[in-house]
């Protein structure tokens with residue numbers, strides 16, 4: 247590998263993902279390792295540094311051993327040490343990107359006011375920037391779109407919860423307290439389902455992949471019939487992908503649960519439109535694997551519910567980068583930091 251690159255890290259509750267990324271946003275190499283979040287922040291920081299060192303030294307990816315996951319591109323086996331110019335970290339919030347501190351993270355136990363950015367920088371001796379993980383992913387999608395006419399977009403990442411990032415005027419929108427655009431925690435049902443954040447009725451309790459799975463399991467346990475009842479009775483995990491497949495195969499309960507989630511997403515799209523007026527709202531994360539089966543009902547419900555005062559409505563579309571959005575966005579933010 248003979249060109250300079252930035253290293254993007256996506257710190258998740260289950261895995262730490264990393265990628266070497268060139269200035270254009272192309273991934274040159276990926277690696278990952280389990281977060282082991284239960285060990286607490288010091289151990290997780292050690293594991294991030296280990297991963298960075300592995301990529302810095304050109305050591306073989308642990309993922310590529312023993313028939314690990316197949317890489318999406320073929321450039322995974324560098325023979326030279328890469329020239330890493332900076333590191334970008336996407337971390338779960340709430341956090342302060344400007345101060346590099348993670349205040350708290352729902353899925354990372356014992357994380358309280360952890361100075362993640364500076365602790366990593368001290369260990370590796372490279373410039374480090376830190377950003378909210380969903381903001382980094384939104385920035386990755388924005389840069390990937392590579393469309394000068396598209397400067398204002400929102401990304402909703404539909405996974406176990408709903409991560410969200412907002413790009414306005416080509417820049418991440420942080421807000422005064424630096425935790426803007428937590429769209430997953432917009433309240434869509436006053437006094438609704440309790441959320442891990444302490445509020446009641448958050449969007450992610452109704453429209454995330456996790457919520458869909460929990461909803462159908464609860465309904466089956468209450469006696470409703472479904473093709474997924476056997477899985478539930480056997481104690482097998484049901485995912486939103488299973489629900490989408492059952493719905494597409496004609497399962498009436500799965501269709502109802504899926505459609506209800508899409509209706510809440512439509513509510514979110516309309517509220518986002520009124521809050522920040524983006525040109526585009528992108529749907530990403532595990533649920534977006536359903537493709538048009540997700541997109542079409544969200545668009546249909548949005549069309550039915552939205553205001554009639556004006557015709558300029560955001561385009562609702564599928565995100566493009568999948569699991570790479572976070573590492574690419576974090577690495578591009580690291581590149582940007584060198585230019586300022």
Ligand SMILES: [Zn+2]
Pocket residue numbers: 430431441442443444445448
């Ligand atoms: Zn919440």
